[in-house]
Amino acid sequence: MxxxxxxxxxxxxxxxxxxxxxxxxxxxxxxxxxxxxxxxxxxxxxxxxxxxxxxxxxxxxxxxxxxxxxxxxxxxxxxxxxxxxxxxxxxxxxxxxxxxxxxxxxxxxxxxxxxxxxxxxxxxxxxxxxxxxxxxxxxxxxxxxxxxxxxxxxxxxxxxxxxxxxxxxxxxxxxxxxxxxxxxxxxxxGPLDEPQPPAVSITPSSDVAGAGTLAGPFTVITDAASVTLSVPDGYTMYSDAAGSAVLPNPYTTTSGTQVWVGSDTQAVDETVLSARAVVTVQSGQVYLYDGLSPGITEAQSVILADTAELDATAQATAQFVPAASLTVDKTFAGDGAGEQSAVQLVIDCGDGESRVADIPAGVSTTQTFTFEGIPVGATCVVTEPTTGENPAAAVTTDAPQSVAIPEAGATATVTNTVTRRADVPGVLPARPGVLPATGTETPLPLLWGGLAGLLGGALLVTASRFRRHPPVPPHQ
Known part of the structure; x- marks a missing residue:
């Protein structure tokens, strides 16, 4: 050539x-x-x-x-x-x-x-x-x-x-x-601004995942009609986070596609996801020597003289690091334990992986969830977007919690304290099948006093009407 x-x-x-x-x-x-x-x-x-x-x-x-x-x-x-x-x-x-x-x-x-x-x-x-x-x-x-x-x-x-x-x-x-x-x-x-880079990009530019899990998702963006994604031998691209749908390598697709990358050996290593498309490249775009020619360590940089349709590439790094587990124990305390509705925990370890724990309504015993493949050194944040609070039960939680992940793994305990609404001052018991009261309970002496007052008032009204309008005697 x-x-x-x-x-x-x-x-x-x-x-x-x-x-x-x-x-x-x-x-x-x-x-x-x-x-x-x-x-x-x-x-x-x-x-x-x-x-x-x-x-x-x-x-x-x-x-x-x-x-x-x-x-x-x-x-x-x-x-x-x-x-x-x-x-x-x-x-x-x-x-x-x-x-x-x-x-x-x-x-x-x-x-x-x-x-x-x-x-x-x-x-x-x-x-x-x-x-x-x-x-x-x-x-x-x-x-x-x-x-x-x-x-x-x-x-x-x-x-x-x-x-x-x-x-x-x-x-x-x-x-x-x-x-x-x-x-x-x-x-x-005077000078002009740097031109916009070629319209091919991968987001994020890097991702860290635990060995044996998938890095991603990586999203490719381009204004080209198509873009080709590839990874080196020994790695595989997937179209889903579970790794159930393998993609061909290379894989030609369109802008907006998401992919995940895994190591075939599940080893601690890293690789590069590459995207290549034919795009319009503006004059002023700089090109740097790729350093691949044997024996040549440097070469003069060049600059594009005029706008042209050319290959453009983007790369993202997938790094696979030692992995450990996080065990989350969900416990319940309080006299209302078991009266709460369904509960959900969300665990965010900063690696883009979705980790959710769902606990059905009515549970009172400890529920344990273990999440594998978390990168060692990550910090996981456990939140509780749904606490299970309902008309019968008030709930307090000690989430959110932050948990560092060492090589040996980590454990977190999230406790919900459930209190029956009957135990909340000023609130009537709210038992299943019974509508909650709309006011406070009235002491019995006050109730009888109120009834007596009403009866006395009625008698007075009757007497007053009698004085103003005496009864008409019957005709003889």
């Missing part, structure tokens, strides 16, 4: 990328699960001569472009221009990139994965992105002072190297005027 001809200066002196006219690939690099693109050839550009500072600097992006390299700068003659790249899964997906680290070598056959500006540690990438959006190849006829595609690409690369490395062209360079034009236009406007 590789036709880019790059020779590396090695064994003495500074190493940097140099592109002669002909040559052979420097390496055949294997593709890893995170490898997105591979360099394959040179594009538009030309050889240039200049120099860079004797030691690594952070170039002042506002500094005027020197008329010639300062005297103490290190001479550097190399190809300046575009490099062609392809997606590792489909060579028909092509892209063009510029180099952003003049001191570090690169070469054909080397794989790259998408990264962030911070990960690249390259300065002034905001200025570089302005150049990418406003000059060749995104704007084919800019800079205007260059007359060929090769000269425009070389001028853009030289301007990029000025902002990233302090590189300055010789005074007699054929593309010096065009390079100065690009630098001046960029300084007049």
């Amino acid at each position: 590789a036709t880019l001809t790059v020779a590396l200066l090695a064994l003495g002196g500074a190493a940097y990328a140099h592109v002669p006219d002909e040559g052979t690939p420097i390496a055949e690099s294997p593709d890893g699960p995170a490898t997105d693109i591979e360099l394959v050839s040179t594009g538009s550009g030309r050889s240039v001569a200049g120099a860079y500072p004797p030691s690594v600097i952070t170039q002042d992006p506002a500094a005027a472009y020197p008329a010639a390299p300062p005297a103490d700068y290190t001479p550097h003659n190399a190809f300046a221009g575009l490099l062609n790249a392809v997606s590792v899964s489909d060579p028909s997906q092509t892209a063009e990139v510029f180099c952003i680290d003049i001191r570090t070598p690169t070469g054909p056959g080397l794989g790259y994965e998408n990264g962030t500006w911070d990960e690249s540690t390259v300065p002034n990438l905001g200025q570089v992105t302005y150049i990418l959006n406003n000059f060749y190849p995104a704007v084919p006829d800019a800079p205007a002072s260059a007359t060929t595609a090769g000269d425009r690409a070389a001028a853009v690369q030289a301007a990029i190297w000025y902002f990233t490395d302090g590189f300055v062209l010789n005074a007699d360079s054929p593309v010096r005027a065009a390079t100065a034009e690009v630098i001046a236009a960029t300084q007049a406007v």
Whole structure:
């Protein structure tokens, strides 16, 4: 696949990328699960001569472009221009990139994965992105002072190297005027923001599970029509938390899919869940050497010259650690024990696993629940969202409780104190089948006194009516 001809200066002196006219690939690099693109050839550009500072600097992006390299700068003659790249899964997906680290070598056959500006540690990438959006190849006829595609690409690369490395062209360079034009236009406007990363992600980025259990769920998000998930040999993907539905490896699915990952050996180890999709990648996206080529420990970072449809990947780590158990004893106390309704405990150990204990109504004896596969070192929080309180029984609980999980496992006891409503001051007994009272009980003496008062009042009313309206004697 590789036709880019790059020779590396090695064994003495500074190493940097140099592109002669002909040559052979420097390496055949294997593709890893995170490898997105591979360099394959040179594009538009030309050889240039200049120099860079004797030691690594952070170039002042506002500094005027020197008329010639300062005297103490290190001479550097190399190809300046575009490099062609392809997606590792489909060579028909092509892209063009510029180099952003003049001191570090690169070469054909080397794989790259998408990264962030911070990960690249390259300065002034905001200025570089302005150049990418406003000059060749995104704007084919800019800079205007260059007359060929090769000269425009070389001028853009030289301007990029000025902002990233302090590189300055010789005074007699054929593309010096065009390079100065690009630098001046960029300084007049200022930097742009980092572009949005390729739209493939896995959430969470890592998960810890007890050995012999499943890590997850992991949710894959992308704006692509499909995405392919995979794990290394020795691991399996599942579509459910119980591990009853095995997924193929690799597995092509759509955005929003959840998967769980397990180790076939149930050993203490870790693995990587990878997602790969073809998405729109914005200019300004940084690519970092994937480090997989034998004998090559570093390679120059590159930046996408123009928006392209390319492979993009995301990874999440599934770590399997020693596991232990948590035993939860549910006890009941109080004179109303057994009169409570159903109870539910929820145990959250921070690993995404659902752990629930349900206790039916009417239970008065201790109920024991054991949960296996909890990561050692985790802290489990036991809560009781349903205490069993009802009209007949008031319930208090000593949940929530926090329990640390050591290697030997742990035990927690959650006690509910159940009190009959009859024992609560001011409340009538509430027995099964008997409606609760709506007021307080009335003492018997007061009851008889009230009845006597009512009777006396009735007699007085009758007497009063008699005086106002005496009875009519019967007719003789």
